[in-house]
Amino acid sequence: MPTTPPPAKTLDGEPGRLGTLVRAALPAVPGVNQLPGVRKGPARDFAGLSYRREQVVAERARVDAYASVCGFPRRDVVPVTYPHMLAFPLHMAIMGDPAFPYPAIGMVHVENAITAHRAVGVGEALDVTTEVGPPRPHARGVLLDFVTTVTADGGTAWESTSTYLRRGRTIEGDVAPGLEVPDPPTGGVEWRLPADLGRTYASVSGDANPIHLYPLTARALGFPRQIAHGMWTKARSVAAIENRLPDAVTVEVAFKKPVFLPGTVAFAARRDDGGWTFAMTNPKDGSPHLVGRATPA
Known part of the structure; x- marks a missing residue:
């Protein structure tokens, strides 16, 4: 015990x-x-x-x-x-x-x-x-x-x-x-993500997990090519709505499907009672990479 x-x-x-x-x-x-x-x-x-x-x-x-x-x-x-x-x-x-x-x-x-x-x-x-x-x-x-x-x-x-x-x-x-986020928004603005995004984010975050760096290092750990950091997807989503959020705020997300690099994602946000609901999705089929919500703390 x-x-x-x-x-x-x-x-x-x-x-x-x-x-x-x-x-x-x-x-x-x-x-x-x-x-x-x-x-x-x-x-x-x-x-x-x-x-x-x-x-x-x-x-x-x-x-x-x-x-x-x-x-x-x-x-x-x-x-x-x-x-x-x-x-x-x-x-x-x-x-x-x-x-x-x-x-x-x-x-x-x-x-x-x-x-x-x-x-x-x-x-x-x-x-x-x-x-x-x-x-x-x-x-x-x-x-x-x-x-x-x-x-x-x-x-x-x-x-x-x-x-x-x-x-x-x-x-x-x-x-x-x-975390449950009912009816997350889909569609929205599309962002094209470069192949070196994982390496760039690793340089500012210290998170150099091999799955984010190169196709070879990602394949060694079971991925077909490198994937974006989950905390980058959260940060980029928050950045898109930051000017609408209070200083005292709670932001919750669930990481769903990985974002392969290079790639394109769609981001959409919707104002709900008391806060915002947002999602990063695959623009081809609407499947979620990330779903989240932001509410005043």
Whole structure:
């Protein structure tokens, strides 16, 4: 049975992107995955894990580079999705920790919910904590919720939950329904996405998962060619309606079918009671890549 979760571990300084990714990938390598410091513990004993970064600055150059890739304007506050960039090294640190029972390779980001309690200024110093608890059941495996809290001046400025699916053996318990977005809009404006979008987004996010980079690296992991990052599809969707959203807002999305690169997607948004419903779809058949909603927080 899981025991009490350990206290949060601190990542000091600037986390090494390549080193963090390599450490997270090693448990998927046969033979290597049995070495001390790499070998994963049993899932039944996993009580949770937490990492934090202190006084992380939302630097102007990085915010502007991210905004440019995702379609946001240059402003004195960060895009509502940007704090995820500050949390991503914590996600990878957790997945690379031997106490975390699953390899990072094969973790599928299926849902993401962000609540911004206020605008975060460029240049602000932020404390960022990400924690994950024991897995919960899913029809195709287990789900793990990575919960991030961003604080400044003693108050919570931003929160998110990134839900990952690990396919395989499930566990006992009731399967909770995922995000439901009734009657998402279809059609709308079309965006042509270049072949190097995954590499461009990786350069500003630190997420260099091979499935996003090149056809060869994507095929090695079961995809016919590289796919866009799910968090890019969310950021680009939010950028399209950002000027209609309040500073205090909750944006929830479910990632559906992958977006292959190069490719064309359609984006549509509809104002509903109390907020917006939006979707990114395949313009040929209307099948969804992403569905979401934004409501005042």
